[in-house]
Amino acid sequence: MTDMTDPAMNGAESLVHTLLAAGVDTCFSNPGTSEMHFVAALDHIPGMRSVLTLQEGVATGAADGYYRMAGKTACTLLHLGPGLANGLSNLHNAKKAGSGVLNIIGEHAETHITLDAPLTSDIQGIARPVSHWVHTSTDVASLGRDAAQAVQAANTAPGQVAALILPSDTAWTEGGVVAAPLPATPRADFDRSQLEAAIAALSGPDSLLLLGGAALTEANLDLAGRISAATGCALLSEWANARMERGAGRVSVARVPYPIDQALKVLAPYKRIVLLGARAPIGFFAYPGKPAVLTADGAQIITLAETGSDLAGALAALCDATGAKDKAPAHVAVASLPDKPTGPLNPDTIAALLGRAIPQDAVIVDESVTTGRGFFKATQGAPRHVWLNNCGGSIGYGLPVAIGAAIAAPDRKIMALTGDGSAMYTLQALWTMARENLDITIVIFANRSYRILRGELTNVGVGNPGPRAIDMLSLDRPNLDWVQMSRGMGVEAEAVSDCDGLEAALQTGLASSGPYLIEAIF
């Protein structure tokens, strides 16, 4: 395909045609006046699925989830600087997850910007802190090529955030050019200069292969399991992973824990660590008197492959060199379900019920924060599934990411596991789930507090907090009623408070083909 000019085509139309040609066929949108020509182009050009959201954080989070499951970029349509700003925190999360997202942001006509209208702002300035690629199109004839470059940037491994700013006069002017797709940027080679050192390091139980990013696919984990079998090295993944394939029959890898004391303990035995798509473990936060670097003092750390590089190639090279190819992989998870728990809900009984409920090929969007600390272990023998974490730490990612995952993978069951505090940031996502009838079972862990912060208050050295501090971390005055909020946005819901109730509710939700919300009160 070559570029195509049509004098009667306006900029917005050339943009839509260019996006479709480059494989971008899904748009999570919250448009305003300055985006009306793009909306009009979507109206008469077939091929783009437009999904309306009622807050921009839902749109950007959905694009993140879409990329994780589809492996390609969706676009968002956002209204000027403030619309982009509302989507910024989930773009931060997408950036940290290595998800490709193409944000199309309307802008005033060029002549209007100098007038400093109410909605005028520094859109590039707002975009830059969360973007790898930022560009304002000021010329209808080059808009198509700008769009092709934006798609190329977003799809660059492991996935990047791109911001294409579209002045309204560029959108409405005629003379658009549909640009041919640009070739995908190949993944960089892994660091072959470190291969010998890595091979020497991986030997025995005091060595660790730390995995992240695309190393966590079934095929790559299989290679890692063979390397572990051949060398005796341990396997771990980062705490937060954009996407991990796991469950019965797959190589099972534990995560470096979030709580700093546990992380230090888990990492203490390792004298030699090879990084493969992962970064050297550090604390989520700094705490007074505690180390920020979590690896043992003096541990040798070898970066064999950065996250955007050829991780499969690095694993294959390690396999070749260690004779692991012919080994049976270690750490393969055996099919097994936790015993059926009874009685009240707590993090342990909830974990067991999830382990029993996860259906084959499910996608688990995990923003369970404190409640979910034991979920991973209890679910490792469940039928094979995909697990998505929040990699940027900005809560409010779970419900939006579930939307994108459901649209990218319509044949899979999506389970969104989220704390009540987290879910409140982007609860508008429920309406989009209802509107699109997405197959998502949502479990809200209603502990009615920012529970994680109770622990953090102690961790940072604040003993014995008083009532005003506790009040800033409590969501219990008044209690949130998730069943009413959910029904108010068109998603059927029920509240449960014991094991039998949660088990039955999970069955109901997973049997439904649309969204279903379960408020788990404990």
Add this chain to the structure above:
Amino acid sequence: MTDMTDPAMNGAESLVHTLLAAGVDTCFSNPGTSEMHFVAALDHIPGMRSVLTLQEGVATGAADGYYRMAGKTACTLLHLGPGLANGLSNLHNAKKAGSGVLNIIGEHAETHITLDAPLTSDIQGIARPVSHWVHTSTDVASLGRDAAQAVQAANTAPGQVAALILPSDTAWTEGGVVAAPLPATPRADFDRSQLEAAIAALSGPDSLLLLGGAALTEANLDLAGRISAATGCALLSEWANARMERGAGRVSVARVPYPIDQALKVLAPYKRIVLLGARAPIGFFAYPGKPAVLTADGAQIITLAETGSDLAGALAALCDATGAKDKAPAHVAVASLPDKPTGPLNPDTIAALLGRAIPQDAVIVDESVTTGRGFFKATQGAPRHVWLNNCGGSIGYGLPVAIGAAIAAPDRKIMALTGDGSAMYTLQALWTMARENLDITIVIFANRSYRILRGELTNVGVGNPGPRAIDMLSLDRPNLDWVQMSRGMGVEAEAVSDCDGLEAALQTGLASSGPYLIEAIF
């Protein structure tokens, strides 16, 4: 007061003491781990009212509303870059309104930033597009003085947005210094070089005195009314005003309309325009083939006083020079209520019911968008009240601003008038209203669409939109049930769909001393 050192006081404590000394005694917060020392300081230092919000846009909007009614700055407490990002769009609105807001934003410890933890981001970069003043405190001994400067910056007329970034090690290190408050920056003089031209311009009905900002207080409007009586000039205000005092007995000023064709028509007669706290009228957006500047071709425009300057002085000088001091003010609103409407709800009947319901000294937070185009006229004879507009155009300002207004003015009735689309951006505000039992009557105009965009689609030249375009502007699949959403957050609510119902519901809401939500379906 002079600066006070206490070796045992940590940075967070010195910050809280400094804020209190400078008159900042209200904090709208959504904290995380990096802010725990600030939370602990609030816990044991009396004097700061802390108001928890469940999304940061609620916190920043509340600080905006607080400034408009208290005339002084509140602070927010936000969690790193993403927490600030969530509050950015309402900071954009606050900036455009000239509201003073002091954002205290937690940051990682200095040693942790270089490690690029999940929540690491360019906080200064995120803050800058919406801030007048940005500073990172990296030294416990200077934190107090940084805070005093931040308060001074925020309180600088007409009010500015300040960002004080607080690394957690600065907060937890001992050696804090409580800084003495810095003197308020005096308002700049108005432009005396333009006084003679302004006096000459204001003569007869083809001249206009265009008012904005602090020119819209009762006292300043009284002066403007006298000038109009003496010179025959017309009076108008900008479309969006941070705060206008109005109602029976006060000088009544119409706003330049939002719809561009109406605005052009209203402004066409004026050959000479004097700006007093207002900017020359321009279109909210650019539209193909329509002018961006709304004043008549060749109109003489004289900027007598910018919004942060001495508007009262400028009005007094005009009064002196035109002999207006002894005139009775023109355009004084006569006490009068609209006739009681009956039948179904529509923008006209709603306007009449509001005109009949507004109680003495009420604060009207207006985000009514399309529904409210006729509210101003129907309410001009109501008991005296204050009217707050959205000055930045980023919707989702109404419910948060109502929170801040209610906390700043606990003896007044607050009425939040908002479209359903607008309210969805920051609906988490309802929970804070319930928690703080704020005296707010909320009316949601449930037209179940982004109604304004239907018109804008036509305005930008898109005739005859198809179903996919209409779908992107419609909120009716599924319908939002505001009564359930509101009750789910602890705010009592009812839905009404005719005049008798809305009248009774307004009476119920205004008779209550806590929050009450009315879903007006039409």
